[in-house]
Amino acid sequence: MGEIRSDDAPVVLVVDDTAANLGLVVETLEAEGLRAAVARDGQEALRRAEIVKPDLILLDVIMPGLDGFQTCRALKENPVTRDIPVIFMTSLSQTEDKINGFRVGAMDFVTKPLQMEEVAVRVQTHLKLRALQRTQQEQNVRLEEEIKTRIRAQDALLEVLGAVKHVSNAIAHDLRTPLAELRSRLEILMLGLKKKGDDETLNQLEVAVADVDRVIGIFNALLRLAEIDAGVRRSGFIEADLTAIVSDAVEFYQPVAELRGISLSLHLRKQGKLMAVVDPLLMAQAIGNLIDNALKFAQEGGEVAVSLDESSDSIEITVADDGPGIPVAERSKVTERFYRGDRSRGTPGVGLGLALVKAVATLHQGTLVFADNNPGLAATMTIRRAE
């Protein structure tokens, strides 16, 4: 409560038809470091309020012309002055008048004869409230704007992502044929070399074919993802035996496991067939991708366990290893296309494996969930059993 008034000090409009009162109140306000504007009747109050836009209005009730209540009502009807808090100065202490006052929009009352200390305290309190309210309103506006900006940015990003996806699908599609041609040309060359007995060049060509195969593999994975996205892949659904699919996958990877001294084992909850309506090729690929990862990240000479479990409405395939696992914070990212963790540097791969597993799980109305295998990773693909 300093006594120095600054130009940005709050402005209080005092409305009273009694000059003596006006003077007293203005003096008190200025002593509080506030700026005061005055009006001698209701009409003048309305005009001044609109021009000055005060932070608070001290309004006398009994005045010639428009009385305080009528003035207040008019202030509240005008959008420019509607939000300015009004404190009535009244000698009428009957409850009825107070109720009337609140009804027309008053914030508070001070009773005449005025206790200047009380006026000062009430004015300061309401100014503080008003300032708080304003800050909050400004913050809300800012927050709303920020939300709008973010939504716009997100939309733009989604659009770009969609476009990138479209382009990468188109590239994969267009390059598949020339790649296949390149591969068969290399094979014809290899046949010729075999006849000539040129083993050195033959070996080099074999590496080149393996390179081409890797590129074809990546394009195939991308195209399969695109097909799943587009819903084209639904046509591949037939009733198939999951026990056979999982066993075949495990058998297929057995040589790779042996090469790394890893024991790759299969655990079936139930012996015998486990029939379900699935896309068998995609299921095989997804399970293969999980085993491929497990073998890649498991410890040298470690263990990888594949298990198949079922309930009445779902089938669970879990591949567990004893490698470094995936940190919780990274688990949602590893299923993005081309995402590879820091620890996978130095291992082969492009980061499409889990994107495909996730897509296949989703296609089968299922999920892909990662858990700790203490140590290592347990990746579980759950699919819904179609009726």
Ligand SMILES: Nc1ncnc2c1ncn2[C@@H]1O[C@H](COP(=O)(O)OP(=O)(O)OP(=O)(O)O)[C@@H](O)[C@H]1O
């Ligand atoms: N079993 C696992 N243990 C530890 N980290 C894993 C495991 N499986 C996946 N990851 C992490 O998730 C990343 C993404 O896996 P994803 O299978 O999609 O790609 P990739 O194996 O690197 O390449 P690709 O499968 O295309 O050959 C990996 O690079 C690795 O960081």
Ligand SMILES: [Mg+2]
């Ligand atoms: Mg992989």
